[in-house]
Amino acid sequence: MLAPTPxxxxxxxxxxxxxxxxxxxxxxxxxxxxFQHYPRGHSLQTHGDQLQWVESPGLGxxxxxxxxxxxxxxxxxxxxxLAIIELDEQVRVTSHLxxxxxxxxxxxxxxxxxxxxxxxxxxxxVFTPEGT
Numbered sequence: 683m684l685a686p687t688p689x690x691x692x693x694x695x696x697x698x699x700x701x702x703x704x705x706x707x708x709x710x711x712x713x714x715x716x717f718q719h720y721p722r723g724h725s726l727q728t729h730g731d732q733l734q735w736v737e738s739p740g741l742g743x744x745x746x747x748x749x750x751x752x753x754x755x756x757x758x759x760x761x762x763x764l765a766i767i768e769l770d771e772q773v774r775v776t777s778h779l780x781x782x783x784x785x786x787x788x789x790x791x792x793x794x795x796x797x798x799x800x801x802x803x804x805x806x807x808v809f810t811p812e813g814t
Contacts, residue, residue, distance in 0.1 A: 687803040694721035696735050701805045706740040706795045708771060709733045717771040740795025741812065742769035749784045763787055767795075767809055781810040 690698045697720075700707040708717045711725040712732040724731055747765035763779040765787070779787060780798070792812040797805035 693723040697721045698804055700737070701797050701807065704797050706738045706807065707735045708738045708773060710736045717773040719773050719775050738769060738771060738795070740769070742767045742793055744779070744787065744789055744791040744793060745774060746789065747779065747787055765809065767793060775807070778806070778808045779810070780808045781814050
């Protein structure tokens with residue numbers, strides 16, 4: 683069985699289009715200035731539709747993580763490090779960590795976003811230690 687792939691909608695299409703180009707885009711509420719991720723059709727703060735897309739440098743730190751020892755999907759190799767990343771924009775993103783061993787991961791590890799290509803599917807947002 684393969685891991686599910688996203689089905690872009692009208693409100694998250696800009697995120698996926700940017701991902702193909704290797705860019706991380708976040709939504710920003712025009713009224714409050716707060717960022718949010720994953721993409722939605724409304725602001726989490728105001729519930730209005732006053733959102734703009736802003737390119738993020740993709741820098742942040744590991745807030746929490748777990749190591750998955752067994753994958754149920756053919757296209758995801760184990761062990762897999764699943765992490766919650768707190769981006770510098772003060773928004774949290776759940777993703778995989780790559781290019782780091784499970785023994786080297788720690789809370790507070792500085793990371794950078796990148797996109798892993800997937801043949802015939804949308805790229806996957808992953809994080810790698812900053813400076814690698």
